[in-house]
Amino acid sequence: MKDFHFTIPQDVIFGKGSFERLPEILRKANCKNVFLISDPGLKKVGLVDRAAKIIQNADLQYTEFLELQPNPTVHNVTEAVKAFKASDAESIIALGGGGPMDVAKATGLLATYGGTVIDYVGLEKVSGSVVPMIAIPTTAGTGSEVTASSVITDSETNFKMSIISHYLIPQYALLDPDLIMTLPASIAAACGVDAFIHAMEAYLSKMGNPFTDAMAEKAMEMIGRSIRAFVASRDNEDAACDMMIGSNLAGVAFASALLGNIHAMSHPVSGFFGVAHGVANAILMPTIVEYNALADNGRYRKIYDYIALGKKSDDSFTSDMLVATLKKLNEDLGIPANLTAVGVTEDKLPEMVADAMKSGNILRNPRQSTSKDVEMLYRKAL
Numbered sequence: 001m002k003d004f005h006f007t008i009p010q011d012v013i014f015g016k017g018s019f020e021r022l023p024e025i026l027r028k029a030n031c032k033n034v035f036l037i038s039d040p041g042l043k044k045v046g047l048v049d050r051a052a053k054i055i056q057n058a059d060l061q062y063t064e065f066l067e068l069q070p071n072p073t074v075h076n077v078t079e080a081v082k083a084f085k086a087s088d089a090e091s092i093i094a095l096g097g098g099g100p101m102d103v104a105k106a107t108g109l110l111a112t113y114g115g116t117v118i119d120y121v122g123l124e125k126v127s128g129s130v131v132p133m134i135a136i137p138t139t140a141g142t143g144s145e146v147t148a149s150s151v152i153t154d155s156e157t158n159f160k161m162s163i164i165s166h167y168l169i170p171q172y173a174l175l176d177p178d179l180i181m182t183l184p185a186s187i188a189a190a191c192g193v194d195a196f197i198h199a200m201e202a203y204l205s206k207m208g209n210p211f212t213d214a215m216a217e218k219a220m221e222m223i224g225r226s227i228r229a230f231v232a233s234r235d236n237e238d239a240a241c242d243m244m245i246g247s248n249l250a251g252v253a254f255a256s257a258l259l260g261n262i263h264a265m266s267h268p269v270s271g272f273f274g275v276a277h278g279v280a281n282a283i284l285m286p287t288i289v290e291y292n293a294l295a296d297n298g299r300y301r302k303i304y305d306y307i308a309l310g311k312k313s314d315d316s317f318t319s320d321m322l323v324a325t326l327k328k329l330n331e332d333l334g335i336p337a338n339l340t341a342v343g344v345t346e347d348k349l350p351e352m353v354a355d356a357m358k359s360g361n362i363l364r365n366p367r368q369s370t371s372k373d374v375e376m377l378y379r380k381a382l
């Protein structure tokens with residue numbers, strides 16, 4: 001067995017209605033003045049105003065920042081840092097899916113140490129603690145509430161830059177399943193498959209260890225049994241709880257084990273064509289799982305048992321059965337069958353391949369991949 005280091009430094013607080021416990025957490029964190037980062041969509045559905053009310057009713061100072069693009073840019077972060085400094089706040093709350101969390105992490109970093117996003121891109125380039133952060137996910141999800149990475153798009157090159165540092169892990173993750181029970185079905189589907197992929201890629205990663213395996217397996221079990229029911233009816237409380245916790249466990253798993261080719265290759269799809277992260281991952285998933293089958297050491301059968309609802313494998317199991325189940329899952333959840341259907345064109349392939357190869361996740365993929373392999377996989381998924 002390989003050596004490993006596993007840590008989960010934050011408090012994870014789960015409960016239906018736990019959003020109301022925000023003031024208690026802020027007091028515990030010694031924070032009287034808070035800066036909330038969210039997005040215009042959550043303002044529109046009233047969640048930002050609900051957060052504002054909860055915070056202000058507890059006599060705490062509050063500033064909000066909502067100017068984010070769906071794939072947040074360097075400019076979004078620069079503006080957030082300016083607004084954060086002007087607010088004199090002591091903590092950052094990130095309310096939302098991956099976007100607000102990515103911007104909150106980068107804002108906490110740049111407000112503490114200065115510089116720009118590009119100065120910190122890569123692994124562990126942050127020298128110490130940043131502004132304390134409380135993460136409240138409204139999707140299930142990115143798992144970003146427990147991960148060390150912030151992904152910010154360079155709008156000039158469309159490259160999605162990743163800052164990965166354990167100093168960026170939020171201090172508190174507040175999980176309230178009520179917050180995901182009004183999601184549109186399409187977002188529940190894309191985010192839900194993404195969470196499943198986090199668990200699956202962490203489980204298959206070359207950097208996995210017994211701790212991350214345990215988290216990834218439990219995540220696949222919870223998401224596997226509930227993703228279909230949750231997308232069918234987001235007000236299904238049991239399914240929402242499974243998805244919220246499953247997504248969080250998957251985040252814990254991949255924060256240590258990292259991911260694989262699906263995530264390495266989906267970032268350029270989002271960067272160049274604006275495809276939502278979860279949708280890009282879901283479309284690439286069957287093609288890459290088929291490619292990785294050559295490296296399977298018995299784990300595909302376990303993954304199949306978690307996701308093939310109501311079916312259990314026997315000794316006749318083959319990797320094709322997992323690939324077919326994942327294709328059917330996408331179809332059931334309304335995910336397009338190929339990249340062409342979401343507007344991806346061949347002309348950007350050379351740049352996409354180059355950007356995918358820069359991702360550290362290529363190195364964690366169970367089957368070694370060259371740029372030729374990555375190009376072949378993109379062509380297959382088109």
Ligand SMILES: [Zn+2]
Nearest residue numbers: 194198277281
């Ligand atoms: Zn993801």
